[in-house]
Amino acid sequence: MQRQRIQLTQLFLLWSAISLVLLLGDTYHIVDGVRSFVEEKIVALRMIAEKPEGEGLLAAKVLSLEQERNNLQEENQQLRKQLQAPLPASFAFIPARVIAIEEKSNDKVMRIAAGSKQGVATGMPVVRENILIGSVIAVTPYIGTVRLLGSPQSKVAVSTKIGAQGLVVGSDNVNASSTAMIDRVLHTTLLTPGDLIVTSGEDQLPADLLVGKVEHVIKEAREPFQKAEISLLVKPEELSRIFIIKEE
Amino acid sequence: MLLIGIVLIFVVTTTPVTSLAGAFLAGLMVDLWRGNVLGGSSIIYLVIAYAVHLYKRKFDATSLWFLTPFLLMVITLLSLVSGGRLVSLPALFEYIMLQKWIVLLLGGFWLWKRISGEKRLSV
Known part of the structure; x- marks a missing residue:
């Protein structure tokens, strides 16, 4: 029994040490080469899941080409839309x-x-x-992690068109990915349902990016600030392609 | 959450050598799939596996009386570590739904053990 326990502890320590080495190696980008090789395959695998299956090889190839054409058309359309969006010319987009x-x-x-x-x-x-x-919170060679506006950990400095300034914080309701709250808005400024909310540009994010629309204003006399429920303009689960802004 | 459940079932039904290697590999796959720093999930799964094996020495770890509270404890601890709340309704609901899968997995394991045991007897 004692020998078994020692063996278990030794094994646990050995695997933990390997994990720690990996953890440090990945933190300091030492294992990036291996990681990017494996990740490339994983990303390809995850993309295959979206492709339809054909009966024969030829049918599969036709479907694959059709899918590729559709993807290119969709990408082209979205790139055109993206380029037409009223954003500064200094922005470069990574699809x-x-x-x-x-x-x-x-x-x-x-x-x-x-x-x-x-x-x-x-x-x-x-x-x-x-x-x-x-905004992007973590990157590996082939995968990026984006914290959505609806996340309770997301905080974005915003303003309305008439100048009311505040902070958009996500909701902790798992089923409400397209709602958030605007907080820290002074009582002296006017906040009305239907107001469009844009980024103020105070927290390293570009100014004037659309965030959402005010739905319901919550005013309490005792509180120094007023807040409001807002609906975000896009539902993340409906998106298949997004663009990352890279300022040049 | 389901993955933690699967890892737990794997750990209680295999030997220390297999389960520790399995926990390490499962963690590695999770980190690669999610784009997290490699090794983080492996350490968590290894700690779970180690704790289960220590428990297994004296008690029956395949019992639902152990698995259910242990899983709730692990999920709560992980939620706390990742900055979540101690008890949140969605997490609790997800946990209750998970129990169904745990029961199914354990049922499958029990059936497999029975069938393989019968085969051995017939030999």
Whole structure:
């Protein structure tokens, strides 16, 4: 029994040590080569799941080509839309496909098929046309993690068209990915349902990106600030492709 | 959450050598799939596996009386570590739904053990 316990502890310590080495290696980008090789395959695998299956090889090839054409058409259309969006010319856009959306009670993130190899870095804003979706919080060679605006951990400095300034904080309701709250708005400023909310540009995000629309204003005389429920302009789960803004 | 459940079932039904290697690999796959820093999930799964094996020495770890509260404890601890709340309704609901899968997995394991046991007897 004693020998078994020692063996178990030894094994546990051995695997833990390997995990720790990996953890440190990945943190300091020492294992990036191996990681990017494996990740490339994983991303390809995740993309295959979207392709339809044909009966024969030829039929499969036709379907695959049709899918590719559709993808290119869709990408072209979205790029045109993106370029027509009223955004500064100094912005460069990195297109990326959405791999998955993960919603937990304390965070809402989107995994995208673009990482440091495509030029994505942490802190970069993610948009669709001129609507803000979130910002990149982590990158690996081929996968990026975007914290969505609806996440309780997301805080974005915003303003309304008439100048009311505040902070948009996500909701901790798992099923409400397209709602958030605007908080810290002074009582002296006017906030009305229907007001459009845009980024104020105070927290490293570009100014004037659309965020959402005021739905319901909550005013309490005792509180120094007023807040409001807002609906976000895009539902992340409906998106298949997004753009990461890279300022040149 | 379901993955933690699967890892737990795997750990209680296999030997320490297999389960620790399995926990390490499962963690590695999770980190690669989610784009997290490699090794983080492996350490969590290894700690779970180690704790289960220590318990297994004296008690029956395949019992639902152990698995249910242990899983709730692990999920709560992980939620706390990742900055979540101690008890949140969506997390609790997800946990209750998970129990169904745990019961199914354990049922499958029990059936497999029975069938393989019968085969051995017939030999």
